[in-house]
Amino acid sequence: MPVPSTSAAAAFSADARIARMVEDVCAWARHESPTGDAAAVDGMMDRLVAGLEGEPVSIERLPGRDGLGGSVIVRAGPTTKVEHALVLSHLDTVHPIGTLEDGLPVRVEGDRIYGPGVYDMKGGAYLALQGFLEVARKGTAKRPMVFLFTPDEEIGSPTTRALIEHLGRDAAAVLVTEPARDGGKIVTCRKGVGRFEVHVEGRPAHSGSRHAEGRNAIHEAARQIAAIEAMTDYDRGITTTVGLIKGGTAMNTIPQHCRFAVDLRVETAADGEALARAILGLSPQRPDFTVTVTGGMNRPTFERTPQVAALYETAVGLAAEIGFALEETVRTGGGSDGNFTAGLGVPTLDGLGIDGDGAHTLEEYGLASSLGPRAMLMARLLETV
Structure with missing residues (x-):
């Protein structure tokens, strides 16, 4: 079933749009932002905010503490008091400054986009933002939308856990843009x-x-x-x-x-x-x-509750409308900020980011071909949940 033309997802079908997305993901990866370098992470947040100029969103910047960078909250959609849809991304990476010159230069080889943090998780943060913005522009969100960008996920989110849980408590659903697993599968439970x-x-x-x-x-x-x-x-x-x-x-x-x-x-x-x-x-x-x-x-553990299962089935149906089959991976050993919201009992889907492989290594890459479909899926989820 084709995606309805009134949906924000339809905006990602043009080749020129995908080419621009690839260019922007490369630009984000070139801005190195290891967790422990607060200035570098804040610089990445500056880049994010600069790209939102003129968009129908509100922006809140929260200063960092304990030697870490700050956070950015982007809001859009209807201003009703119903529960919001919350999207979670982090812009810190594990790669130290200098990785670009010493082992992992940004480059595109066929369908693969290589670079520090492309897979974990700048590619996912970027594609989700594009889906978020298309829904904001079209005004098709079912409920208020909140997008939180954090600076410290790679070290366990010591300064942002309370913020994540605060926003999570008022969420109808949480969508986490950690990378896809095992050829595009999403995550419905974590250790x-x-x-x-x-x-x-x-x-x-x-x-x-x-x-x-x-x-x-x-x-x-x-x-x-x-x-x-x-x-x-x-x-x-x-x-x-x-x-x-x-x-x-x-x-x-x-x-x-x-x-x-x-x-x-x-x-x-x-x-x-x-x-x-x-x-x-x-x-x-x-x-x-x-x-x-x-x-x-x-x-905390991220359990596959009936509510998580129902949200997953919604995503499967939306992906089928877009034109691809969506599957879930087995329980993954890695933790994410989704553990915090799932631990509160809030329906949470994870692994909604870019497909690829090589997280935390010098072979890290994302697949350009996954940018459009997964941005569409994010848009449809924000229009539906």
Whole structure:
């Protein structure tokens, strides 16, 4: 079934429009914006706002804090007091400044657009914005529309979680523009994420003349790490990972301190609570050590509730009208800002961004051919939900 001509989605059928979208995605990718560089992220927000000049939207800028960049809220659609449709995107990336010159230059090779953050998630943020703006121009939104752009998703959204949840509580539906998975599939459930910091303290000593007096914090940390890694249970969808560790001061000194970080992924809230208790309750396995653990569940589980399933079926029907088959992927281990809104019980769809692959690597790319159809889908969702 063709998309009705009165729909904002019809605006994305022209080749010239798609070519312009590719150019703009490349321009966004050329503006490097790693999370930890507040000036770079704010500069990306400046680019976003400059591109909205003359559009029928209102813009609110929120300053950053704790050394991170600020956020932008774009509003459009009817001014009624009914629940709004909320779109979530982040403009920070994992790629450090200099990635353009050292490993991942922006380029178009066939259908692939390469560049830092193209796939995760500037391509998705951009295409969703185009769908949002077309609906705003045509005045076809079913309800008020709110589009939130954040600066810190890649590190767990420490400064924006409260804002996301505040806007989410008043939303009828939340649409998240994280990248598509496995050839264009969207996300209807995600694991919960826990983050912990462990500090092991022993007793320093000279490794030659006073070895027996020392208590090696790195050795005790190794015992703790083995216990943590043993908590992984693939059958229950539980994974524990120690990916960062730091300890010691010199090769000939028994180390007094060792610190490491723990990443936890779980499929259920109950497992999240149980594993968090276990990790927070770690105690020394040998005498004369102290073990201190901080942290907790960073993102709640994103469950495929009946409300999420109903929203997914709506998206499937709209995609069929546009002319492509939409599928959902199996539960993904990665977290997103959609976990926060889904955790509130708000119907949430994720993975609505650009199709492609290579997130967080020097082979990251998005597919130009997915820009038009997925912008259309975003527009139709905003006209429908």
